[in-house]
Amino acid sequence: MTGKAASSTDAVIVGAGAAGNLFAAHLAEAGKSVLVLEPGPAWTTGDLYSSLIWSRRLRWGGPAVESTGGHAFGAGFNNGWGIGGAALHHYGTWPRLMPSDFTMKSDHGKGLDWPLGYDDLRPYYDRIQEEVGVSGDAEAEVWRPAGAPYPLPPLQQFAQARLLSRGFTALGMKTAPSPMAILSQDYKGRPACVYDGWCDAGCPIGALANPLVTYHPRAVKACAKFVTGAHVTRVLPGRNPHEAAGVEYVDASGETRTALAKVVIMAASTIGNPAILLNSAADGWSGGAGNSSGLAGRYFMTHSIAAIYGFFDGEETENYLGVTGAQATNMDHYPKTALGGGAFGSLQWQLAPTMKPNDLLGVAMARADLFGPALTKFMDRAVHHLAVMFGFGEGLPVAENRVELSGRTGPGGGRTPRVVHTFAPESVKLWERAAELGLKVIKAGGASEPWANPMANAHMMGGTIMGRDPKSSVTDSYGRSHDIANLFIAGPGLYPTAGAMNPNFTNHALALRSAEHLLAHWPA
Amino acid sequence: MRSAIEGPDATRRTLLKSAAIGLFAFQLGGVDAMLSPAEARRRGARLKILSPAEAAQLEAFGDALVPGARKAGIAHYVDANLARPHSQSLLTARYLDVLPPHDAFYKTGLAALDGAAAAAFGKPFAKGTAAQTNPLIAAMLPGQITPWAGPPAPLFYLAVRSDAADLVYGTRAAFEQLNVPYMAHIEPPSDW
Numbered sequence: 001m002t003g004k005a006a007s008s009t010d011a012v013i014v015g016a017g018a019a020g021n022l023f024a025a026h027l028a029e030a031g032k033s034v035l036v037l038e039p040g041p042a043w044t045t046g047d048l049y050s051s052l053i054w055s056r057r058l059r060w061g062g063p064a065v066e067s068t069g070g071h072a073f074g075a076g077f078n079n080g081w082g083i084g085g086a087a088l089h090h091y092g093t094w095p096r097l098m099p100s101d102f103t104m105k106s107d108h109g110k111g112l113d114w115p116l117g118y119d120d121l122r123p124y125y126d127r128i129q130e131e132v133g134v135s136g137d138a139e140a141e142v143w144r145p146a147g148a149p150y151p152l153p154p155l156q157q158f159a160q161a162r163l164l165s166r167g168f169t170a171l172g173m174k175t176a177p178s179p180m181a182i183l184s185q186d187y188k189g190r191p192a193c194v195y196d197g198w199c200d201a202g203c204p205i206g207a208l209a210n211p212l213v214t215y216h217p218r219a220v221k222a223c224a225k226f227v228t229g230a231h232v233t234r235v236l237p238g239r240n241p242h243e244a245a246g247v248e249y250v251d252a253s254g255e256t257r258t259a260l261a262k263v264v265i266m267a268a269s270t271i272g273n274p275a276i277l278l279n280s281a282a283d284g285w286s287g288g289a290g291n292s293s294g295l296a297g298r299y300f301m302t303h304s305i306a307a308i309y310g311f312f313d314g315e316e317t318e319n320y321l322g323v324t325g326a327q328a329t330n331m332d333h334y335p336k337t338a339l340g341g342g343a344f345g346s347l348q349w350q351l352a353p354t355m356k357p358n359d360l361l362g363v364a365m366a367r368a369d370l371f372g373p374a375l376t377k378f379m380d381r382a383v384h385h386l387a388v389m390f391g392f393g394e395g396l397p398v399a400e401n402r403v404e405l406s407g408r409t410g411p412g413g414g415r416t417p418r419v420v421h422t423f424a425p426e427s428v429k430l431w432e433r434a435a436e437l438g439l440k441v442i443k444a445g446g447a448s449e450p451w452a453n454p455m456a457n458a459h460m461m462g463g464t465i466m467g468r469d470p471k472s473s474v475t476d477s478y479g480r481s482h483d484i485a486n487l488f489i490a491g492p493g494l495y496p497t498a499g500a501m502n503p504n505f506t507n508h509a510l511a512l513r514s515a516e517h518l519l520a521h522w523p524a
Numbered sequence: 525m526r527s528a529i530e531g532p533d534a535t536r537r538t539l540l541k542s543a544a545i546g547l548f549a550f551q552l553g554g555v556d557a558m559l560s561p562a563e564a565r566r567r568g569a570r571l572k573i574l575s576p577a578e579a580a581q582l583e584a585f586g587d588a589l590v591p592g593a594r595k596a597g598i599a600h601y602v603d604a605n606l607a608r609p610h611s612q613s614l615l616t617a618r619y620l621d622v623l624p625p626h627d628a629f630y631k632t633g634l635a636a637l638d639g640a641a642a643a644a645f646g647k648p649f650a651k652g653t654a655a656q657t658n659p660l661i662a663a664m665l666p667g668q669i670t671p672w673a674g675p676p677a678p679l680f681y682l683a684v685r686s687d688a689a690d691l692v693y694g695t696r697a698a699f700e701q702l703n704v705p706y707m708a709h710i711e712p713p714s715d716w
Contacts, residue, residue: 061611
């Protein structure tokens with residue numbers, strides 16, 4: 001296959017998800033020429049049908065990702081496909097990381113430290129929440145680290161949240177409205193949420209801060225160019241091993257093309273970024289681009305989920321109303337050793353996500369073991385009386401958990417990724433203790449027949465971790481490759497520890513910090 | 525039906541209407557027709573990927589998992605999605621990290637189920653009574669069904685159960701039957 005004539009821009013961005021669009025907007029607004037390459041389609045808000053069946057189009061539709069290990073990661077569910085990426089179907093639950101998340105190694109001798117602290121990131125959290133609109137009650141979140149109050153009051157709560165909160169109150173624990181990147185009031189030309197609970201299918205009215213209504217329009221307005229159907233296969237070496245020339249990609253027609261750029265920004269997801277780096281072996285890049293540490297792909301992390309269910313017969317739980325993320329939160333057990341009993345890591349509760357009757361997070365899947373008439377009977381009861389809360393548990397960073405290349409090939413002959421993941425024993429214990437606690441809480445709230453489902457997982461972090469030492473990390477605190485001066489990596493793949501918080505707020509804060517640093521230190 | 529919506533203007537839900545047409549293409553008498561899976565089944569539309577025997581078995585299995593799946597057209601729904609490019613598939617298998625091609629996943633899963641049925645009661649699964657098939661189904665999620673020569677039994681169970689649940693519980697008509705308000709922002713192009 002022959003390559004078409006190369007294009008050249010100031011920056012080429014690989015991936016049009018949350019971080020890619022934020023970078024594109026800021027760089028283009030600063031006058032840089034920007035090309036964004038996205039393998040999926042060009043969604044518009046008009047494509048976001050209110051149906052969990054149709055929502056599957058928004059999930060990864062590219063070359064297959066293999067997933068294996070003792071606790072295999074749900075790659076298909078978590079990844080995105082097309083402009084907006086995973087943020088197009090994310091739920092907008094936006095807590096900040098805690099200061100303790102940045103210093104785990106120093107504090108406990110476990111895991112890793114970040115090369116920056118909470119105070120370094122705090123101003124970016126504050127600015128992002130003001131830019132995109134976050135709803136919440138900072139005072140009620142007694143656990144919340146220092147920061148500006150939310151620009152919008154909390155979202156409305158429905159019966160499910162009130163019923164579940166009773167259990168926490170009964171045990172002397174606190175709850176607060178969840179901090180959500182969903183508008184409780186009209187804000188900057190976007191309308192407020194109407195609580196129909198279709199966030200998982202994408203929010204077409206733009207109340208939820210998905211990239212189609214936040215940074216993508218800004219990037220387009222500032223003349224960033226987006227090319228869809230473009231599968232990036234590798235980073236191209238420059239004049240020496242410390243320079244990237246651009247990227248190679250296969251376009252929608254199957255042609256191999258080259259995009260040259262002064263700066264390459266990898267924003268192709270926590271799985272896609274290391275896969276492309278590992279596929280980019282060349283002279284001077286024997287283990288792949290930016291991989292002199294041998295850690296590209298290593299320290300892949302996810303959150304365990306303790307899913308706790310119970311019936312509130314006699315009450316209409318209104319579990320079909322609200323938002324897919326959460327209506328309320330509790331973080332009493334966020335300190336790394338708070339649960340005891342051999343558990344290690346942070347825990348965050350999210351109460352009362354919307355449940356539609358079908359789909360993985362829907363009512364029917366709450367009891368996957370039921371079938372036939374027993375399922376029919378369960379459904380009739382559960383759609384009006386079931387309540388659920390999720391405990392998100394931190395997965396410790398483990399080097400053996402990794403994104404590696406499989407034996408299969410994708411567009412352009414590049415090898416496709418395989419994710420290998422097994423929780424550390426302390427993380428498994430954390431999930432067990434969380435499930436025990438959750439059952440105690442929901443019982444205390446008056447739920448009948450409570451149960452905990454088998455361990456699930458969500459969110460993806462690590463794989464291209466940041467750090468101070470080039471021997472033990474892939475990038476610096478701005479996402480700049482230790483090896484390749486004009487190669488930046490963006491996204492939650494940078495996190496050296498996962499915390500227990502949904503990753504997208506921190507993803508935005510880090511991307512803003514990096515984009516501004518890049519513009520202030522633009523390569524000569 | 526009760527409404528618990530308070531606060532912001534709820535009429536916005538229905539302001540955005542999709543003009544897209546998204547029914548599946550089925551062949552009826554050699555002519556392509558855009559039909560829902562239920563209509564396709566009722567009118568005997570030709571299957572593209574599954575054999576008639578596989579379709580009958582999938583209907584029997586799906587209906588045993590989620591009553592109503594047969595009539596809702598589970599075999600035609602799965603068949604139509606298998607005939608699409610992977611990136612356009614609406615099957616839950618896409619979520620469950622089932623490696624494509626997904627037609628092999630369904631075909632080998634159905635064959636394994638028939639093999640288990642033959643060993644248990646000497647007939648194809650679709651010919652078994654509920655008393656004969658229910659113990660087999662109950663053994664799938666725990667991975668205890670034997671013999672089993674196919675994709676992981678729990679994965680196959682979850683995928684087909686979810687397909688069936690999509691059709692029986694995931695449509696506007698199903699929501700209404702469950703007395704759950706649908707509240708679409710954008711109406712899906714097909715209600716199956």
